[in-house]
Amino acid sequence: MSWLQKNSNEERQQQEAEVTGANPAYHCHSYSQAYENRKREQHQARRKLCVASVVCTFFMIAEITGEYIAGSLAVVSDAAHVLGDLTSFLISLCSLWLTSKPPTKQLTFGWHRAEILGALVSMIIVWMVTGVLTYLACMRLLHPDYDIDATVMLITSACALLTNILLSLILHQTGHGHSHGAQARECVSAPLEKPALSNASLRAAFVHTIGDLFQSISVLISALIIFFKPQYKIADPICTFVISIFVLATTITILRDILTVLMEGTSKGFAYDAVKARILAVEKVDSVHNLHLWSLTMNQTALSAHIATADTKDSQKILRDVSQALFEHYSFHSITIQIESGEDQKPDCVFCQEPRD
Numbered sequence: 001m002s003w004l005q006k007n008s009n010e011e012r013q014q015q016e017a018e019v020t021g022a023n024p025a026y027h028c029h030s031y032s033q034a035y036e037n038r039k040r041e042q043h044q045a046r047r048k049l050c051v052a053s054v055v056c057t058f059f060m061i062a063e064i065t066g067e068y069i070a071g072s073l074a075v076v077s078d079a080a081h082v083l084g085d086l087t088s089f090l091i092s093l094c095s096l097w098l099t100s101k102p103p104t105k106q107l108t109f110g111w112h113r114a115e116i117l118g119a120l121v122s123m124i125i126v127w128m129v130t131g132v133l134t135y136l137a138c139m140r141l142l143h144p145d146y147d148i149d150a151t152v153m154l155i156t157s158a159c160a161l162l163t164n165i166l167l168s169l170i171l172h173q174t175g176h177g178h179s180h181g182a183q184a185r186e187c188v189s190a191p192l193e194k195p196a197l198s199n200a201s202l203r204a205a206f207v208h209t210i211g212d213l214f215q216s217i218s219v220l221i222s223a224l225i226i227f228f229k230p231q232y233k234i235a236d237p238i239c240t241f242v243i244s245i246f247v248l249a250t251t252i253t254i255l256r257d258i259l260t261v262l263m264e265g266t267s268k269g270f271a272y273d274a275v276k277a278r279i280l281a282v283e284k285v286d287s288v289h290n291l292h293l294w295s296l297t298m299n300q301t302a303l304s305a306h307i308a309t310a311d312t313k314d315s316q317k318i319l320r321d322v323s324q325a326l327f328e329h330y331s332f333h334s335i336t337i338q339i340e341s342g343e344d345q346k347p348d349c350v351f352c353q354e355p356r357d
Helices: 002-022 034-070 073-099 113-142 150-171 182-186 200-228 235-262 272-280 312-329
Strands: 287-297 300-309 334-341
Touching (some): 034 073, 034 150, 034 200, 073 113, 073 200, 113 200, 113 235, 113 287, 150 200, 200 235, 272 287, 272 300, 272 312, 312 334
Parallel strands (some): 300 334
Antiparallel strands (some): 287 300
């Protein structure tokens, strides 16, 4: 019996060697492009934010000077939001620097969440600035004893519009945060196609800039009204109210995504049922339970799952096949798979139940 068992073990080792030989570069992280994508994403985000910060600084100085001459609250509102944007850009750059630091024994996932916290702080700054400007607009409505230089206001608002268009083009991102590498079936010989990148800090900065863009349009309209009809200077505080409402509205979507990450939710592009179907499609996988998908950042998703199979002898091959199947269609940050025997499953286990929709 020992001789037969020895031969059986040798045959199985030889089969595993053949599988590994067909894919000599195999490693538990061989199929993952998340690390390379992350480095490229951070480089692009830093470059865009640095350029935007320089443009923002020069324009903010010019706009504060114009506001001092014009005396317009709407221009003050625009300049204050530009200052808020500059602050958020610097916070985003700081958070990107933190996320590039390696993991520690206490922070085993690294500093990825610093990006999300930076985006949240940026949102809070926007709300604070908006609240102060809304208060000042109310004071102007109650005490309309103020003068506005419509000409300077008009010039300043026109320059603000051009600057915000430039900032929007600098910070714009395209596509979504994960890749569907169709050609990943040859993932060792041919690299995955570069996915479109989405950085939370950069997205928060872009939201700020879009808010400022529409704000500049509003200020420009207000300036035109006051230039041709000086008696309608009430358009200045009204413009500030319109700006405040719009800026708050633009933060709702990104705030929802930030809270999803902080609550360890599943990011867009990683549907639970679709991921589970990919795993079940692998040969010899009988069932999947305790499947978890959670986000470290808006485009850094991790997965863990328990897989039941009747053939535990081929557990390493099943593990490789499942990993390859997942990495072919998704850019996971990390995957952790536990192989179990189908005989060990308990149907009434609380932790093995399917999550609700």
